[in-house]
Amino acid sequence: MSPATDRERLIATIANLLDGVRHVAVGASSPIPAAGAMLRRALDEGRRDVRISILGSEKHNFFTNGSAELFDCAAQGRIDAFFLGGGQIDGEGNINLVGAGDYPRSSPRWPGSFGSGLLYYVVPRVILFREEHSPRVLVEKVDFVSAAGASGPGVHRTGGPHALVTSLALFGFDKKRRRFVLAGVHPGYGVDDVRARTGFSFDCAPDLKPTPAPDAGTLSLIRGRVFDELAETYPRFVDAVRGTA
Amino acid sequence: MTDFISLEALAARVPDGAMVAVPADYGGVAMAATGPLIAGGGRGLHLVCVPTGGLQVDLLVGAGRVRILETSAVTLGEAGGAPAFIRAVQDGALTLRDATCPAILTGLLAAQKGVPFIPMRGLIGSDLLRVRPDWRVIENPFEPGDAIVAIPAIRPDLALFHAAEADRDGNVWIGRRRELALMAYAAKASLVTVERIRETSLLSDEVTAAGVLPAIYVEAVAHAPGGAKPYGLWGEYPADAEEIARYAAAARTEDGFRAWLDRFAGAPSPAFA
Numbered sequence: 001m002s003p004a005t006d007r008e009r010l011i012a013t014i015a016n017l018l019d020g021v022r023h024v025a026v027g028a029s030s031p032i033p034a035a036g037a038m039l040r041r042a043l044d045e046g047r048r049d050v051r052i053s054i055l056g057s058e059k060h061n062f063f064t065n066g067s068a069e070l071f072d073c074a075a076q077g078r079i080d081a082f083f084l085g086g087g088q089i090d091g092e093g094n095i096n097l098v099g100a101g102d103y104p105r106s107s108p109r110w111p112g113s114f115g116s117g118l119l120y121y122v123v124p125r126v127i128l129f130r131e132e133h134s135p136r137v138l139v140e141k142v143d144f145v146s147a148a149g150a151s152g153p154g155v156h157r158t159g160g161p162h163a164l165v166t167s168l169a170l171f172g173f174d175k176k177r178r179r180f181v182l183a184g185v186h187p188g189y190g191v192d193d194v195r196a197r198t199g200f201s202f203d204c205a206p207d208l209k210p211t212p213a214p215d216a217g218t219l220s221l222i223r224g225r226v227f228d229e230l231a232e233t234y235p236r237f238v239d240a241v242r243g244t245a
Numbered sequence: 246m247t248d249f250i251s252l253e254a255l256a257a258r259v260p261d262g263a264m265v266a267v268p269a270d271y272g273g274v275a276m277a278a279t280g281p282l283i284a285g286g287g288r289g290l291h292l293v294c295v296p297t298g299g300l301q302v303d304l305l306v307g308a309g310r311v312r313i314l315e316t317s318a319v320t321l322g323e324a325g326g327a328p329a330f331i332r333a334v335q336d337g338a339l340t341l342r343d344a345t346c347p348a349i350l351t352g353l354l355a356a357q358k359g360v361p362f363i364p365m366r367g368l369i370g371s372d373l374l375r376v377r378p379d380w381r382v383i384e385n386p387f388e389p390g391d392a393i394v395a396i397p398a399i400r401p402d403l404a405l406f407h408a409a410e411a412d413r414d415g416n417v418w419i420g421r422r423r424e425l426a427l428m429a430y431a432a433k434a435s436l437v438t439v440e441r442i443r444e445t446s447l448l449s450d451e452v453t454a455a456g457v458l459p460a461i462y463v464e465a466v467a468h469a470p471g472g473a474k475p476y477g478l479w480g481e482y483p484a485d486a487e488e489i490a491r492y493a494a495a496a497r498t499e500d501g502f503r504a505w506l507d508r509f510a511g512a513p514s515p516a517f518a
Binding site: 028029055056058063064065066067068069071075097098099103104105106107108109110111112113114115116117118119120121122144145146147148151152154155156234235236237 | 269270271272295296297316317318319320322323326327330331334335336337341343344345346347348350354365366367368369370371372373376390391392393421422423424425426427479480486
């Protein structure tokens with residue numbers, strides 16, 4: 001078997017971050033997070049059930065009360081993990097899904113905030129995922145706050161950032177200090193590369209190490225079952241990663 | 246009584262300046278009504294995307310039919326950003342009411358219940374709240390010191406969507422796509438396109454009755470087989486991802502947008518304004 005690709009490593013990294021979840025939801029246009037959730041479910045099979053809800057999927061959608069049910073479940077604490085991205089993510093964990101520059105005539109303009117205005121606040125383990133790791137994405141301060149990384153007293157806040165995963169590194173988030181903590185760097189890169197390509201300052205975990213590659217069993221699960229399941233919602237992505245496009 | 250009319254007659258029931266609620270791309274979009282709406286429907290529309298918009302919204306925006314856009318996002322999914330929406334934002338051609346999905350659903354729920362607002366969690370500390378002065382932070386009256394956001398009722402003039410079946414009484418089967426019911430309950434009236442019209446009542450069988458939007462909400466039905474294409478319709482047919490990608494590529498220019506729309510609508514589109 002050929003070694004893990006960068007994307008397969010990201011899928012395995014996300015599956016690790018989802019250890020212990022009962023119900024993970026995945027938004028639209030998120031093939032790598034969806035694959036990470038599917039891998040988590042496959043790894044846990046026979047030991048514990050992992051429910052996955054994928055927005056826009058027929059097969060991975062057990063809700064019967066329409067679009068609202070996901071948000072209702074989240075507001076009640078029935079969803080343990082969710083993924084958010086962002087055109088910009090800043091050092092305090094604020095995310096911007098709306099656009100750069102002055103609102104409302106943002107340029108570039110991105111699709112919009114989707115469910116982040118609630119989900120970031122009430123889902124305990126929100127994993128921020130963005131493949132591009134650059135100073136234009138990871139900024140000191142976002143141009144528009146779609147959802148805030150942390151809240152002060154008097155604000156109901158049961159959820160928030162749990163980790164930030166990019167093509168370069170894995171960060172945790174220190175909620176008290178409102179700062180990201182570098183927890184792993186993907187092979188081939190060092191801490192200096194991460195600093196050079198990150199627009200915000202961050203702390204380093206004392207036990208910082210390279211993010212591990214998936215073992216052979218995990219890799220064959222990704223390439224078989226996970227990509228098969230993923231193709232129902234993301235056919236073009238699966239064609240591309242399997243080289244069958 | 247529900248009227249059974251053509252797509253053109255249905256589109257003509259959308260007046261200038263109407264507030265129209267439309268579903269997300271996976272939720273039963275009345276795509277076949279889009280061409281007639283651009284040709285013979287109202288202008289200066291206030292679109293409410295429930296809770297996000299896609300191809301239909303991009304077509305209406307690109308054709309200059311939208312004045313106010315209230316949405317949590319506009320996207321073509323895997324095909325990328327919505328080109329006409331992005332152009333309109335950068336030209337300042339739209340009044341934007343950026344939202345988050347649950348806020349739109351909450352506003353419609355308030356309208357459904359006939360109450361002025363419903364509170365929801367989240368939002369505090371965001372710029373969404375800053376650019377939406379109609380959303381207000383209030384104190385939970387039952388727990389002092391607990392801040393929460395009041396979302397005012399969204400009461401559309403019309404809901405416009407596509408579903409699998411209607412019966413001759415105007416009952417519409419929406420299955421588990423309950424946000425279509427939410428739109429219809431909140432709106433003053435609903436215009437619905439359907440794959441099929443059946444002769445027996447959808448209410449005569451408890452199994453289908455559970456997924457029925459009753460006719461009292463449905464002003465008019467138009468028969469439009471394949472009416473969600475190139476989007477899919479749950480349980481009926483999948484989305485045509487290649488066609489949506491072709492649109493995304495074509496619509497990067499005004500000419501490409503117009504050529505795609507003319508082909509889709511089956512006729513040259515009228516002057517955009």
